[in-house]
Amino acid sequence: MILPNNRPYITVILAMSADGKIADEEKSPARFSSPADKNHLEQQIAAADAVLFGAGTLRAYGSTLRVSQQQLIQQRYQQLLPPQPIQIVVSLSGNIDAQLRFFHQPIPRYLLTTNQGAKPWQNSSYFDQIIVCKTSTESKINWLDAVEKISAMGLKRLAVLGGGEIVAAMLAADLIDELWLTVCPLLLGGNNAPTPVGGEGFREILAPRLELLSAKVIAAEVFLHYRRQRADDLSTL
DSSP states (O other): OOOGGGOOEEEEEEEEETTSOSSOTTOOOOOOSOHHHHHHHHHHHHTOSEEEEEHHHHHHHSSOOOOOOHHHHHHHHHTTOOSSOEEEEEOSSOOOOTTSGGGGSSSOEEEEEOHHHHGGGTTOSSOSEEEEOOBOTTSOBOHHHHHHHHHHTTOOEEEEOOOHHHHHHHHHTTOOOEEEEEEESOOOOOTTSOOSSOTTOOOGGGOOEEEEEEEEEETTEEEEEEEEEOHHHHTTO
16 A cells, blocks of 8 residues: 555544434534444544544544454554554644543543644643644644654554544545445434535535445445545546
């Protein structure tokens, strides 16, 4: 597997309603997926060197999903990996409640932020490491710089769990390689309910193209596995 600039292989894993929403309009914690989807998510997390998600996702849930299945932990040991992947929280401002249960979970915690966002956490033990990234002209994370810094840590596989704004920004920077989307049997609706890909959107002619690798139905859920198609792939069609 050869990647541009030897960057990590990046996979997005999200569950959504049948109408493509990852949460309701109030951005409540999405607890509509089944135990089968939770098991699927844990397997994907266990396969990663690090898991990345936004501060909004962390605030909604208050914690993160750890690898708890002994079989998966044993597999990580066999691969010479620590029992838990690194959990990377993304926050421009660094405004995260230190009382969240997340900070009491036995996991390695990193913060990906800006110079300003790093200040509240300096000289504290809440995060094992702080990754300070460049920002774009719109004061947003420069994802090329962020992924370069993550790659320099020796991390080979990165799982992205949301939210939609982060996924959109990483897609725009052409940093997403695969997507796992679980379609759940409910309709949330709402003009402001978040979707797997937020941001300003893409014109159809520039929209990222996907190749369907598999589609599996378990009970009432559909598990879709896509690979991101790039120019070199499309030129051979």
